[in-house]
Amino acid sequence: MNNLSMDRVTMADATPEVGITVRLSDASVGDRGVIVDVRADLDGKDHGVDVEELQRRLLEFGFVEGARIEVIHEGAIGHDPIAVRLDDMRVALRRRDAGEVIVLLDRP
Amino acid sequence: MSQAALSPARVALVGNPNSGKTALFNALTGGRAKVANYAGVTVERKEGVVTTVTGRTIHVLDLPGTYSLRARSPDEVVTRDAVLGQLAGETPPDVIVCVADATNLRLVLRLILELKKVGRPLVLALNMFDIAQRQGLRIDLEGLSREIGAPIVTTVATRKRGIEELVAQIDATTLAAATLDAQTWREPDAGEIRDAHREAQRLMKAYVRPPERPDTLTGKVDSVLLHPVWGLVILLGLLLVMFQAVFTGATPLMDLIDAAMTGLGGLVAQVLPEGLLRSLIVDGIVAGVGSVLVFLPQILILFFFIIMLEDSGYMARAAFLMDKIMGGAGLHGRAFIPLLSSFACAIPGIMSTRVIDNKRDRLTTILVAPLMTCSARIPVYTLIIGAVIPHRTVGGIFSLQGLVMFGLYAAGILSALGVSFVMRRFFWRGMSEPFMMELPTYKKPDPTNVARNLLMRGQIFMSRAGRIILPLMVLVWFLSTFPYAPAGATEPAIDYSFAGMIGHFIQPALAPIGFNWQMSVALVPGMAAREVAVAALGTVYAVGDAEAATGGLSARLAAQWSLASGLSFLAWYVFAPQCVATLGVVKRETNSWLWPAVMFGYMITLAYLAALIVYQVTVALGGG
Ligand SMILES: Nc1nc2c(ncn2[C@@H]2O[C@H](COP(=O)(O)OP(=O)(O)OP(=O)(O)O)[C@@H](O)[C@H]2O)c(=O)[nH]1
Ligand SMILES: [Mg+2]
Numbered sequence: 001m002n003n004l005s006m007d008r009v010t011m012a013d014a015t016p017e018v019g020i021t022v023r024l025s026d027a028s029v030g031d032r033g034v035i036v037d038v039r040a041d042l043d044g045k046d047h048g049v050d051v052e053e054l055q056r057r058l059l060e061f062g063f064v065e066g067a068r069i070e071v072i073h074e075g076a077i078g079h080d081p082i083a084v085r086l087d088d089m090r091v092a093l094r095r096r097d098a099g100e101v102i103v104l105l106d107r108p
Numbered sequence: 109m110s111q112a113a114l115s116p117a118r119v120a121l122v123g124n125p126n127s128g129k130t131a132l133f134n135a136l137t138g139g140r141a142k143v144a145n146y147a148g149v150t151v152e153r154k155e156g157v158v159t160t161v162t163g164r165t166i167h168v169l170d171l172p173g174t175y176s177l178r179a180r181s182p183d184e185v186v187t188r189d190a191v192l193g194q195l196a197g198e199t200p201p202d203v204i205v206c207v208a209d210a211t212n213l214r215l216v217l218r219l220i221l222e223l224k225k226v227g228r229p230l231v232l233a234l235n236m237f238d239i240a241q242r243q244g245l246r247i248d249l250e251g252l253s254r255e256i257g258a259p260i261v262t263t264v265a266t267r268k269r270g271i272e273e274l275v276a277q278i279d280a281t282t283l284a285a286a287t288l289d290a291q292t293w294r295e296p297d298a299g300e301i302r303d304a305h306r307e308a309q310r311l312m313k314a315y316v317r318p319p320e321r322p323d324t325l326t327g328k329v330d331s332v333l334l335h336p337v338w339g340l341v342i343l344l345g346l347l348l349v350m351f352q353a354v355f356t357g358a359t360p361l362m363d364l365i366d367a368a369m370t371g372l373g374g375l376v377a378q379v380l381p382e383g384l385l386r387s388l389i390v391d392g393i394v395a396g397v398g399s400v401l402v403f404l405p406q407i408l409i410l411f412f413f414i415i416m417l418e419d420s421g422y423m424a425r426a427a428f429l430m431d432k433i434m435g436g437a438g439l440h441g442r443a444f445i446p447l448l449s450s451f452a453c454a455i456p457g458i459m460s461t462r463v464i465d466n467k468r469d470r471l472t473t474i475l476v477a478p479l480m481t482c483s484a485r486i487p488v489y490t491l492i493i494g495a496v497i498p499h500r501t502v503g504g505i506f507s508l509q510g511l512v513m514f515g516l517y518a519a520g521i522l523s524a525l526g527v528s529f530v531m532r533r534f535f536w537r538g539m540s541e542p543f544m545m546e547l548p549t550y551k552k553p554d555p556t557n558v559a560r561n562l563l564m565r566g567q568i569f570m571s572r573a574g575r576i577i578l579p580l581m582v583l584v585w586f587l588s589t590f591p592y593a594p595a596g597a598t599e600p601a602i603d604y605s606f607a608g609m610i611g612h613f614i615q616p617a618l619a620p621i622g623f624n625w626q627m628s629v630a631l632v633p634g635m636a637a638r639e640v641a642v643a644a645l646g647t648v649y650a651v652g653d654a655e656a657a658t659g660g661l662s663a664r665l666a667a668q669w670s671l672a673s674g675l676s677f678l679a680w681y682v683f684a685p686q687c688v689a690t691l692g693v694v695k696r697e698t699n700s701w702l703w704p705a706v707m708f709g710y711m712i713t714l715a716y717l718a719a720l721i722v723y724q725v726t727v728a729l730g731g732g
Contacts, residue, residue, distance in 0.1 A: 064302060094543055
């Protein structure tokens, strides 16, 4: 899914317990970590609402800095949508709308 | 007792979706509102009454669930308006009862912080406490209550535990609240939402100890049911089993009802003298209404499956699995549950589209919902399939008739996707709104809830037969009987009746799609509701065929309809907008006559085209 395997290798030696950060939209099943940022950047994608509104919706749903997150399932076609474990909840969302959520992975 | 103690109080149930508000409402008021294990079941406000032990009346308001008061979709607007008292002529509730799922507190704690700003006294109902206890979840109720400044009552809504305590607490809270705080709520921005989350997180850390035995079942089940490949296979398999069961499982019971109806007709025929009254009862009422009542077992089997899916928590999983396909057709992710509810009936399906925020996403879903095969089509499909499709087994286990039924359902689903695709592609371009959906933990369906829902469905079906079909059948009988045939008539008497005239008048327009005049005339009362067409056929054929009154309607049709006409009638009913109540609901939900008109127009066009193609092709292949 993502092109981060290179980073993972290089990061692994330096800080074994601090992983690398990925956008939730690029995460694969099994990735787990902590949300470190929920942004409202213009990403050139059409979400049907503006980015500030998308950010507020993500926050209200519990995608907030400090929350533990794990990608647990994904759809068959194009690995989309994804289901995540977000603290005590399970939430499904589309990858298109997950790009603003930045996750610090546990594993290097 | 003081005056205040006797004046009625008003409370509103507010909370996250799927926290058990409606279950609590039912427990409090003895109501029968719909409860199911997915987010977005309740889309309307509903009021009920409970009386305290002191004889005071409390008006309870059940509301749609929400994650914040910052309403975005029409159902959340209902909640916000009720909480803030923004509707014309309405004041805010005296007490807000926040209903929380005790096993999932983080989001609701943030909502509570928002609710506190409304300035009304708050009571927290910690629901699903049975599950919390089973998991060994420890909550410091006293500490939490002190911090949020609201009394806490633990409840188990489905077992009616904690209800008396909750009522007593509501009563006490309304009396204690001498001065109300000012309403200071306004839409929070991102920073304020974050701050509230931080506060909620602090409360969680301080007062809630993580469960000793967390639920592991949901994860295990999901690893199978949400598997990219097996998940889809199981979903398809489930649907296939459901339609097979509807078709084959009901047969013994249906035969029983059919025999009872025939027996009843025979009995009436023996008791009553030959004449108009006997004809009205035997041909009009028993043959007409009876031909629809026969389908009660099928309707109940279908609803049994749907209720089990809804109550177990599978619905949200099915929506997850289908999301990519639906998104490809331009449908919003939240459209899945309204569309699946439309298998029962398009009317609640269309109403549940209120959970969709965006107007265009919502309209698209409303317009395609009636293409999903509603339960009123079952009588039509079953009757015609039974009459024209041979009774054979395919591949050892599947009945050919069941497969045709499955095909008709598939045709409905595919056409809904197709129509939505065309709409989004050519009329309403642009992306649909973000889609986030909670996947609830699985629960064992509650047998009383299932039984109660089934009973209610049965009642609705029977009362439709009584209120709509019965009077219409008297009318159809009248039209098929009068005027009498002239002396020395050569054709059957019914050809000279009003029904015959109407049928012969419409039939030329329907000749290209292979409808005979009886089918044509059945379409007219069939506008009221789809299954009425079956009743009308029952009556028209019974009156027209009074001498040779042997065998049921299906046998008569088998003898008189060609395969091409039967298939054409089926194709017609996949698309035909034959239900005024649906058109009425579309008018109400969209607040305009334009959309019901658009719906009627496109559906009837598709119906005619589909029937035309099916008829002409079947005739060309030698099935005429
Ligand atoms: N074990 C247990 N299950 C419960 C309890 N209360 C509700 N449920 C179940 O939780 C699910 C949700 O209940 P609802 O009453 O429909 O929830 P709601 O808050 O009205 O949901 P929305 O209308 O969608 O906002 C159903 O499957 C109920 O059977 C409870 O106290 N214990
Ligand atoms: Mg509800």
